[in-house]
Amino acid sequence: GIGIVTNTPTSGDVEFLSPVSIGGQTLNMDFDTGSSDLWVFNTGLSAAQSAGHTLFDATKSTTFKKLTGQTFSVSYGDGSSVSGTVGTDVVNIGGAQVNAQAVELATKVSSSFVQDTASNGLVGLAFSKLNTVQPTQQKTFFDNVQASLASPVFTANLKHDAAGSYEFGAIDSTQFSGTMNFVNVETTQGFWQFTSSKFAIGNGTVQTGGAGQAIADTGTTLLLANDNIVNAYYSTVTGAENNQQVGGITIPCDADLPDLQLDVGGKMATVKGTDIMFEQVQGNTCFGGLQAIDSDLMIFGDVFFKSNFVAFNIGDNTLGFAPH
Numbered sequence: 425g426i427g428i429v430t431n432t433p434t435s436g437d438v439e440f441l442s443p444v445s446i447g448g449q450t451l452n453m454d455f456d457t458g459s460s461d462l463w464v465f466n467t468g469l470s471a472a473q474s475a476g477h478t479l480f481d482a483t484k485s486t487t488f489k490k491l492t493g494q495t496f497s498v499s500y501g502d503g504s505s506v507s508g509t510v511g512t513d514v515v516n517i518g519g520a521q522v523n524a525q526a527v528e529l530a531t532k533v534s535s536s537f538v539q540d541t542a543s544n545g546l547v548g549l550a551f552s553k554l555n556t557v558q559p560t561q562q563k564t565f566f567d568n569v570q571a572s573l574a575s576p577v578f579t580a581n582l583k584h585d586a587a588g589s590y591e592f593g594a595i596d597s598t599q600f601s602g603t604m605n606f607v608n609v610e611t612t613q614g615f616w617q618f619t620s621s622k623f624a625i626g627n628g629t630v631q632t633g634g635a636g637q638a639i640a641d642t643g644t645t646l647l648l649a650n651d652n653i654v655n656a657y658y659s660t661v662t663g664a665e666n667n668q669q670v671g672g673i674t675i676p677c678d679a680d681l682p683d684l685q686l687d688v689g690g691k692m693a694t695v696k697g698t699d700i701m702f703e704q705v706q707g708n709t710c711f712g713g714l715q716a717i718d719s720d721l722m723i724f725g726d727v728f729f730k731s732n733f734v735a736f737n738i739g740d741n742t743l744g745f746a747p748h
């Protein structure tokens with residue numbers, strides 16, 4: 425079978441949310457290919473922590489089963505964190521269903537989750553080895569559902585300020601143009617990771633300088649690359665500056681940004697300049713969608729996905745991408 429669900433960007437394309445059915449209750453959640461826990465806002469949270477959120481009520485689900493003695497605790501790259509208890513329930517995403525999916529009930533969430541009332545939890549779609557449930561590590565929804573899918577794939581179609589889709593079980597070739605490039609994924613760290621050592625600005629010459637490795641991460645808003653790429657890119661943009669107050673590089677909102685070509689597993693992917701123009705800070709000053717990260721693992725987040733339709737294949741550990 426297959427499962428198709430829409431994803432909707434919150435204002436400014438900060439995150440992309442999709443409806444998920446858990447024990448017959450529907451919550452809008454953030455699909456995150458950069459982590460591997462499925463956790464939800466629920467009635468066990470304090471009123472202060474859960475105000476404004478849609479809450480999963482395990483007592484109202486006839487199919488929820490508590491996993492006694494199991495707990496989880498995740499901390500994320502942006503310093504946010506969540507912890508709680510674990511059960512299983514029927515999880516259905518656009519028609520693709522797992523009857524006993526580990527559903528992690530948050531009992532503590534950090535402030536950014538409390539404030540982000542649009543999101544009621546995360547669906548982790550990285551490899552199960554990153555799942556934090558103890559003492560018995562649990563599988564992701566994708567890992568559980570893959571055997572029942574027509575094909576062990578899911579695709580991410582993220583659009584700027586418009587509804588996109590996630591599809592489990594098939595690659596819909598009407599959703600992208602040209603041929604899809606497939607590359608090998610390195611799974612040892614549990615991410616959808618690939619080599620990334622080259623780049624080019626616009627149609628300029630391809631140069632080396634990438635950090636060497638990168639991950640495809642729908643849970644990260646921006647495109648986080650190493651200094652070589654970031655400096656080379658913004659040196660071509662008049663008025664680009666590193667603005668400590670806003671915490672990154674800003675550019676004039678009326679700048680005509682060049683495209684950026686990035687190495688994905690040995691093949692070049694293009695991120696459109698228009699997708700690198702991120703959000704207005706104030707006046708004619710805009711925040712760049714490409715920012716620097718000081719790590720040997722670059723993070724190709726939602727800015728990358730807005731220019732590239734991506735297929736994740738857990739059957740042969742490959743990643744496909746095509747412009748869209």
Ligand SMILES: CC[C@H](C)[C@H](NC(=O)C[C@H](O)[C@H](CC1CCCCC1)NC(=O)CCNC(=O)[C@H](Cc1ccccc1)NC(=O)N1CCC(N)CC1)C(=O)NCc1cnc(C)nc1N
Nearest residue numbers: 438439458459499500501502503504540554641643644645
């Ligand atoms: C099992 C752990 C798991 C693998 C974990 N994975 C990740 O952190 C990557 C994962 O994709 C997470 C998933 C996020 C977590 C926060 C909520 C939304 C989803 N991504 C990040 O942390 C990347 C940085 N954060 C982001 O990109 C957040 C995402 C967000 C969006 C909306 C509301 C709130 C947050 N957005 C922003 O930073 N921006 C949006 C707003 C804009 N004005 C600035 C940029 C990890 O690596 N943790 C190790 C870790 C822990 N601690 C730290 C400090 N670094 C770490 N890497």
